[in-house]
Amino acid sequence: MFAKILIANRGEIAVRVLRACRTLGVEAVVAYSEADRESLAVQLADEAICIGPADAKRSYLSAPAVISAAIVSGCDAIHPGYGFLSEDEGFAEVVRAHGLTFIGPPPQVLERFASKEATRRLLGAEGLATIPGSNGMLRDDLHGLEEAERIGYPVLIKPSAGGGGKGMRMVRTPRELEAALKICRSEARAAFGDDSLYLEKWLEDNRHVEVQVAVDRFGHGVHLGERDCSVQRRHQKFLEEAPTPALDEAARNELAERAIRAVVAAGYENVGTLEFLVDPAGNAYFIEINCRIQVEHPVTEMLTGIDLVVTQIRIAAGEPLGFSQGDVTLRGHALEFRINAEDTAHDFRPSTGVVERYLAPGGPGVRMDSHLFTGYEVPPFYDSLLGKLVVWGPDRPTAIARSRAALDELVVDGIVTNIAIHQALLVNDTFLAGEMTTNLVDRIGSAAFLAAAAR
Amino acid sequence: MPDRAEADRLADHAQIDGLADELLPALIAKLGATGLAELEVREGDWKVRLRRSADGSTAASRAASARAARPAGGHLEHAHPVATEAAVDPYRAAATSPAVGIYQPRPEISSGSRVRAGDRIGSVDVLGIPQEVVSPVDGIVGAGLVESGDAVEYGQELAWIELISSTAERAGRDA
Incomplete structure (x- = not known):
């Protein structure tokens, strides 16, 4: 078991992970941004460390800040919670390179499942029925239009990275698709730093x-x-x-x-x-x-x-x-x-x-x-x-x-x-x-x- | 500069005050909004340069690194500190950590060293990459608040910088 865990998240999940650490008898350090100085997780923690300003890109989403905080506070593992760096295989890899453990799947497993589109094919081959969708990522708008035509409207535009509904749009016509691709791409880029998109057949009443x-x-x-x-x-x-x-x-x-x-x-x-x-x-x-x-x-x-x-x-x-x-x-x-x-x-x-x-x-x-x-x-x-x-x-x-x-x-x-x-x-x-x-x-x-x- | 006329000095002071009070806040806002790394504005024979540190911190939070400079002969020792932290205490301001990591003061800087706003007084090592710790104001390095090699968190106060403008020079000017 780990000696000390850095909790690199905020809000209710930071409190939830802190409780799990206490249950296990493992010390925990809460990493927080300046905006969360008065948060419950920081108040409940035995130890807390400020990792950056309110802007998540420079705190909860900053791999160097999070890993540096873990090292200087003597942690041997990092719990990323959900969102932020929780499914970032690059982050998990850097965590490992610094001799720490990422609490989640190991980096090579995260990498295998990083692309939603590739995962669909991987698990499809293991016997799961998958929803019809585009062959790979959309190279450009034209490719998107061709694939949508093949799959049949309505289709759902989905970003390869992330979750939480960001960068997702259901469209019923080629015209809607063209307009929505631009929006989804910029939303996905802003939310996950990755603007690759793919298409899925939209099931109406699912x-x-x-x-x-x-x-x-x-x-x-x-x-x-x-x-x-x-x-x-x-x-x-x-x-x-x-x-x-x-x-x-x-x-x-x-x-x-x-x-x-x-x-x-x-x-x-x-x-x-x-x-x-x-x-x-x-x-x-x-x-x-x-x-x-x-x-x-x-x-x-x-x-x-x-x-x-x-x-x-x-x-x-x-x-x-x-x-x-x-x-x-x-x-x-x-x-x-x-x-x-x-x-x-x-x-x-x-x-x-x-x-x-x-x-x-x-x-x-x-x-x-x-x-x-x-x-x-x-x-x-x-x-x-x-x-x-x-x-x-x-x-x-x-x-x-x-x-x-x-x-x-x-x-x-x-x-x-x-x-x-x-x-x-x-x-x-x-x-x-x-x-x-x-x-x-x-x-x-x-x-x-x-x-x-x-x- | 013993040959400088009193009138010139007063005019300089007025100009610097004008720059600090009117121009700087607008520039800082602009730098924060644009994401540019550096802004330079010339007004009369004064030049104001705002620089964002390499770690990408915003000008608003690191307003302290704003620095006014004159090409030659100017002196800005009493330029108003624009950092909010500095405004709290009229006699000193703290240099704060730009990141979470290990603090290393610059060997050539020690208690009593004279520094100007934006001068590097040390660094915080983040995974082997040093991030600059700069003086927020013109002044004299005072007591260190942490030791070399200490773990520090973001925003932590690392060293006091005693303001020179607030004491001797202000008294001199007012006399």
């Missing part, structure tokens, strides 16, 4: 279902079931749940087993998530793999009782998994609500300010992962996630009932939040029937969605 896996260095892997992330707004997930209401138990098991077989065969290592689109007939198409701990990982922790961050750290330290598929049991139903600093009344624009009052909800099956506290000032430089409310129940209706109570109890005064959209979902017939598709909120319109709930 569900987003993802399988959580954990594979140790010795090729021993388990799946930890799936999560449904179909509740999205502009390709951004904001509510996740497990098990997915889209598939029955047999279909869920089959999907998860196919996923774990494929990634073990392809040489994956550490925790990861395979994302699938599920069409109305229940066919699952592999779209991409996330080689990091995900925002929505607590949903799986609620069902399995397994600490995924601890598992991730232990695997990176070279320990065997220590349990097998038969030891994994999935109990009950869990929902996760992303609480964002977004103004639902004004097109979800990000909000900032000082938290005048913060009260986390409680009760059976209720977990709040957040970096908020009364008096905390939300800085304007980073993403809008304030925390995650995760609720478990023995069945979906109980989990939903507990969620309603918990959302009512949650107080975040002083900051405009998206709590209203969650409350609207929990009275929406389509959601209650378990029939959400990824395009539903956008098709109805967020405003109409909120208005319907208010009646």
Whole structure:
């Protein structure tokens, strides 16, 4: 096991990783930017080190700053959290070159899975059905138009790097495609420093279902079931749940087993998530793999009782998994609500300010992962996630009932939040029937969605 | 320059004050917005050059490295420090770390050395690459706050620079 871990992230995930380090009895150092000097992670940490100014490019995204901080503070491993440097194989390689361990897949594994388009072919060869898409990256606009014609509109433009919906656009016509390619390219360049794009066939009414896996260095892997992330707004997930209401138990098991077989065969290592689109007939198409701990990982922790961050750290330290598929049991139903600093009344624009009052909800099956506290000032430089409310129940209706109570109890005064959209979902017939598709909120319109709930 | 007329000196002071108060803030904003590494403006026979350090820090946060210089004969010892940190304490300003790493003071600079704003007083070693530590103001190097070879974090105060303008020279001018 590591002696000391540098946490190179911020917000709720820095707090989450810090808790995992404490659970393992490993010392942790929180690396922070000037804008996060007063953050909860810095306050809770035994040790914290300022790595740069608010601008993430010079702090959380600066490989030299992060690695230098790890070295001067005596750490032997770096936990990148999610976003920032978490899936940057170049960073992982430099971390290793400095004699440190990157907590995540080893650099050569990250490299193998770095290109989303190449990964689709790799896992396609290991027996996963993949969605029709472009052959390789788009060389230019003309190549994009030709490939879209071959695949058939509508198509989804996707960046090879990154995630979080940035640089993604669905287009229905060649004219839309031409315009959107430019936007996606600049968005991808700004967000990930890589503007290569590819195309995927757009499935109209699809569900987003993802399988959580954990594979140790010795090729021993388990799946930890799936999560449904179909509740999205502009390709951004904001509510996740497990098990997915889209598939029955047999279909869920089959999907998860196919996923774990494929990634073990392809040489994956550490925790990861395979994302699938599920069409109305229940066919699952592999779209991409996330080689990091995900925002929505607590949903799986609620069902399995397994600490995924601890598992991730232990695997990176070279320990065997220590349990097998038969030891994994999935109990009950869990929902996760992303609480964002977004103004639902004004097109979800990000909000900032000082938290005048913060009260986390409680009760059976209720977990709040957040970096908020009364008096905390939300800085304007980073993403809008304030925390995650995760609720478990023995069945979906109980989990939903507990969620309603918990959302009512949650107080975040002083900051405009998206709590209203969650409350609207929990009275929406389509959601209650378990029939959400990824395009539903956008098709109805967020405003109409909120208005319907208010009646 | 014993032959300089009092009137000339006063005119120089007024010009420098004008540059520091009016021109510098605008230049700093411009440098911050453009991403340029260096800006140079000539006004009359004065020249103002703003330089962004090699690590790419913005002029706004490192306004302290702004430096006014006259081609020849000028003296700017009392040019107003533009750094916000410097403004807090009228007698001294801290040179801060540009990065997280290991601090190495310049051997030829020690307590009592006279430095000008923008002068390199040491470096912070980031994975073997030195990042300049510069004096934010014209002054005299005072107490060191960290030792050579110490680990330092971004923004950490490394050494005091005692302002000369705030004491002797100001008193002299006011007399």
